Structures are given as C-alpha cells and as structure tokens.
Amino acid sequence: MINRLRLDKYSALYLWAFFMVLFTILRPDTFLTTTSFKLVTQENVINGVLALAFLIPLATGTYDLSIGLNMSACLVVINWIAKNTDLPQGVGLLLGLGVCLLAGTISGFVVVKLKVDSFIATLGMSQILTAFVLFVSPQTISGELSDAYKNVGAAQFFGLQRFVWYLLILAIIVWYVLEHTPLGRQMFATGGNPEAARLTGIRTDRLRWGSLIASALVAGFAGVVYSWKVGTYGQSIGPGYLFPAVAAVFFGASQLKGRPNVWGAMIALYALAWGVKGLNLIYTTQQWIRPLFEGVSLLAAVALASRNQIIKIRKRKTPIGQAVLEDLGVSPKEAAGA
C-alpha cells in the first residue's frame, strides 16, 4: 500500500496536498483565497528562476553557487545605469546580463581549463561578484526605474503578473532542452558518468562550460525579475536566495524521475512555498518558523528518497548469483590483476 503511493517519487505532491488541506481547515478564511494564490505564485517567481539556474549546471554534475550574486550583479547594473546615465533602461538590462555572461564564462574557464572543483570555483566567483556589486554601489538605489520599464514584467496578464508567465516559459524551455533534445541527454550523461560520456564522444568540457554560462544568464534574469517586481537595489539582496533555489532543486531531484528535473523542482518549490504561507498565517510574528520549516522539509524529503535507494541496494545484495559473483569475485579490476 505504502509503496504503491510511491512516497519517494511524489512526496512533494503529497506534502503540498497535505498543506492545502491542513491550512484550509486551520485558517479557512485567509488561506485558500485568490489573493493568497496570486501572492504565493508571484512571490516565488524569483526563487523559481534561480532554481532553474541551479538546475542547468547540476544536470552536468556541476554546482553553481554564484547564482545569488549573479542576480545581485545584474540588479545593481540595471539600477546604476538608470540612476547615472541617460541610456534606455533596456540597455541597462542587457548590460546587466552581459556582466553575468562574463561571470559565467570565467567560472566555466576556471572549472574546465583550470580544473578547479565547481563548488569552489563558483564560491570564489560569488565573492568576486560581491566585490563588483559593492564597487558599483554600496548604497541602496531606489525609485530610479520607470513604471514603463517595470510594466514589461510586472503588468497583469491573465490575472497574474507577466513574470509568472515568463517563469513558465523559461521552465518549459529548460525542460524541453533537458528532456527532449540530444543536448539535454548529453548533459545528464556528463553528470552521470563524465568518463563514459567523454568516451562516447560527448564534449563534456563544453557542456559544463556552457551550462555555467547558461546558469549565470538565467540567474541574471532573476535579477531582472527583481527589478520589475521591486525595482530597488540593495546590497544584501541576492545571497539569501541561494538556499530556496538549491533546496527546490535537490528536493525536486528526488521527485518524479530520480534525477534533477524541472517539474520536480517547481513542484517542490511551490509545495514548500504554500507550507510557509500557511505557517505565516498561524505564526504571524515568529520569523524563525520559515527557515526551520524549509530546512526540515528538505532533509526529510531527501532522506526519504535516499532510504528507498538504500533498501534497493540491500535487496540486490542478498541473492547469491551473478551479481554477487561480480561484486565479490571477479570485478573488472581484480580480474585484471589475477
């Protein structure tokens, strides 16, 4: 019974359903309303974009921890251009993305050519971008962006702000590339076994490099969304966005397919978002509730998925047969030296 529910693959959906029922009962007047639906959907678009940014390189087995700061970098450029120049704001947007393009290219170079672990390379890039952001503007910049500019993303469309739909389009594109093109398949092969992928003729270095550029650009786009949505730059914006994105991707990776995937990440993101929303209605002043909830949910979801993995492995070891012979007796390496 329990197994048929596929708790491992659909835990986020069950969790989501559980929150909806629970908080609807507890807060029938405020929880399940059109307003909160809009609010939760719109509030999490930036997290969603960043989750996609983190997901792309992760498919190739590469971490990009600089997504939060790429977002900041793009945001500060947009605001600085609007404040200090007469250039059209669209130019600022492009320049902002240009900075991210450069950052992603450098990260890729460091990872692929200098053979630095991506975890460290992008952590270093984060600090360099922090320096860039502080250099451009240590002070908050607000009120510089025109309503016309903001409306490009923030205007209403079918009942929601446009950027919600942009996220949907972006998610569909990333999903399509990852799941329905040879490029995506090759990226997953690179993440799954880089050596085997390379021997199959896949240009694994290019894929990793390219995926870091893509993730920097998508993270820059999160900065663009922020500029439409809020419009203000402040130096503390950015780093705090890393966790929700990473959590959504890892939680999501345990969902649906058993590897990082777009819809798993999106479902995980919104399941957690609704949970947070419900908790905020009940515990209105306790700020610590949110991070506690997010942390516990991530650990529980990933642990649940790993538990199933462990059971599979244990089951496989028991029957005496070829698999055991291979595991113990004549694994390739031993036989070569026998």
Add this chain to the structure above:
Amino acid sequence: MADALRIEHLSKTFPGQSALVDVDLDVAAGEVHALVGQNGSGKSTLIKVLAGYHQPDPGGSAWANDEPLTLGDGDAAAAAGIRFVHQDLGLIGNLSTVENIALTAGYTTGVGGHIRWRDDVRRAREAMDALGLGSIDVKKPVDSLPPSQKTAVAIARAISGWEEGANLLVLDEPTATLPGADVERLFEVIHRLKERGVSILYVSHHLDEVFELADRVTVLRDAHKIATVPVAGLDHGGLVELIVGHRIDAATASVFGSDASSVLRVRNLHGGNVHGIDLDVHEGEIVGLAGITGSGREHVLELIAGQLPRDEGDVVVDGRVVKNYNPRSAIDAGIAFVPADRKVRGTVGPMSVRENLTLSDLTPHFVAGRLRHKRERDETHSWIHKLSIKTPGPEAAIGALSGGNQQKVMFGKALRLAPKVLLLAEPTQGIDIGAKDQIHSLVDQAAQEGVATFVATTDTDELVRLCHRVLVIVDGQIVAEISGGDISAEKIEHTQLQTSRRSA
C-alpha cells in the same frame, strides 16, 4: 623453525566456478615465497581469502607460526601478524608518509591525547631509512612521490612495528604498475627486507622477478596447485611449462585470407606503457592483443580511441587521421570502442538501458526538433531482441542488469554506430559463460559483416576462440605475431612470458 604460514586443503567455490581446489601452501620463516599463475588461476582469490575478503569453503585449515589461523577472517589474519600490500597500495594520497604510517601503526600520543608529531616523524624516517629510502621527504603528501616510493611507503606501513608480532608480508603484484626503472629500486627494498629475515609471500606475473627474489615458488593453474619448487633448480622454460601446462585448445582460430584491405592503421604508437608499436587490422579481420599486466596491453586501445593521450604516433582509419586524445574524432573516423572497466568508463549509472544504448548517437531520433523517446524505445527493443539482452525493458536502470547483459548493451551502443573499426578491451571480463559465448558470436558476426576488430584481453582462451591473428606485446613493444592455425593458448602464454623489460 616454524612455518610463517601453512595452508592445507583450501578450496573456494564461486557460483558456477571453482576458484581454488584443494590448495596447499607453506611459507617458511624468513623465505621469499613466490606465488605465480595465469590470470584466473586463483592467486588473487587465495590472497583475498587470506586477507579475509572471501570466505573459503569448509574443510581447509591454516596455521601461522604453528598457531591455528581462521581463514576468511581479516581480524584473525591481522592478529596472526600477516601484513598485506595490495596492488592498489591503499595509501591515502593527500596524507604524508608520516600520517599514512601512523594511521596503521597508531599515532604516538602524549598528555591529553595530543599527537607527538616529532616521534611519528622519527618513526617514519626510520622506517623509510630501513628500506634504503632515508632521503625522501616524509612530510610530503604520498601522491607527490614517484610510484616506487609510494610502494615503499605502503611496505613501510605494512611492516611498521614488525618486531612486535608480525609474521608474514604479502606483496600482491607490487610491480604491476611500476615503470621499469622503479622496479629496480623496489627490488632493492625487497632485498633489504630479505636481509632482515622478513618472510614474504610474493605474488607476481613477472617470472624474472621470481628468479631474482624468491627462494621457492608455488605455481597455480586452473584453481589447482601444480607444484612448489625451489627456484635454484629451475630455469625459465621450466617455470613457464609449470604455469602454462600442456593444454588442448577447445576452439581453434580460423585462418584469415589476407587479400582484404587494411582499415585500421597504427604507426609508431607511443604513450602510457606503450613504446612504439605498428599494427594493421584489415576489413573483416579479428586481431588480438596479448600481454601480461603492465606490458602495455592495457593502454593500446585507449591510445587509439582517445581515452589516453598519445606521446607520439599516428592512427588512421580508411585514410582518415584520428586526432590525439579526442574520442569524438575517433568515433567520427569510424571507431567504436567498448572499454574495459564497464562501471567506470562504460555505463552511465543513473540512466536507463535505452538512454545508455542510444547515447552513442542521438541524431537518428532527433526529428523535427525533438528527441523521440518512442523511436528510441523501438530501437532499444530491437537491440534487446537482437543481442538477447535480459532486461525488464528499455526503461530499466542499467545497474539492474547483470554484468553480461550490461556488456551487451555496451555492444549494442557500439554496433549501432555501424563502425568500420571495433575496439574491444576485456570484452567478457567478469561475465558468465553463457553471455560470454553470445558476445563471442556477436564479435564473429560483426567481423563477417566487414568490421575490422581489435581485441585486447588477458583471457588467452578468448584470443584463441576469436582471433585470426594475435599480437603479443612485451614491455610496450610487439614481440611476436601468431596467425591462423598457429594460435594456441600455450603459444600465446609462452610468448608473453618469454621476454621481459629487464632481460630485454
């Protein structure tokens, strides 16, 4: 004086395969005792039973220094003072010599449990000095040391505190991965141990090492002990005879008509353990490469296919030059490579059978901007059928299949490219007899369809079964070519043991 180790009636059976049958072995105190035999003769299994990695069949018994010893129990072996240096050494690369030794021997600690580094450093220096390597920097990470010194560190670690109860040092193919000059240095180390009266069980492929180092030698063949003899009364030919025996080959090679044109052409290939080889494989021909571990056999295909960088040399397929260290270029030229060590270089673990199979070329299924999963599944079904792959279906995880069936998927992945050249490294390693036959038939079939096939394997019977021609590599150079009716396991084995890097 008591024997350092005595084993009687040791047997070990794996499902469907006897690895050791009623084997006796005795190592006298203070002697260097060599253990030799072909691949699959049971040497490795014996060492693994001794180390407690495998459980022996009931009925065997063993004594260390006249004390009964439980076989198949690592703790008992350690308590009996048996120390191992395995082929992969088991050192922790980013730690120093001092730390590697201390991890086994225990840190010397002072008040409050702090490590007395100065004592540990002195101990490591003394240990290395005793091996004639007093000059190495014991504080450097062991990964930065040359291979022979790393082996020496592993030995130093194994014999640290030797006087307090150690009994026997087991060296499992210590020279298999060492370059020639380093082997000499390692020999000096072993000679020093011998002078100190350390009992050593020395496992090796290299017969000249046996003659150089050992007092007595035990020969295993096909899971049986053939003989234990003093080295002094033995010559090279005699030892080869003991190892290889006289055998009748079940399947004999077919003769290949030499009028076909050469498809794969390799000239002056250098890189890894390979030092300048030329070879040609013709259309429809199956050529084998034989050689003991460390001979360069394991690197030739990798150099051709772009897995390892070539130092020098040209690879040409049908007039098309294959770029160095570039698998893409090799594939584009028409080379399909099925690597050894399937888990590391072959399969992509998290992916399904379908995804693994079609990975070699996705373009036929990329129609109108979309990868057609249904078409992939159809193709996968046809390969499952064609190669008799046992799998729940195309969507099963590759890891859920048995080794033989995983290997068939790797074959399908290579063959679907319709290659001109098929490179096979250890194509049937670690898979059961039934699947092995099927894979051999597949290779025959591919060759009949005109594919130039080149097989590097340690399995001499496989070479006999498959090949029109066998090249024998010794010390990175091809020393013999055996063709057609002359191919026999005996001849291949004789030839690959015949010469060596030091007597050459």
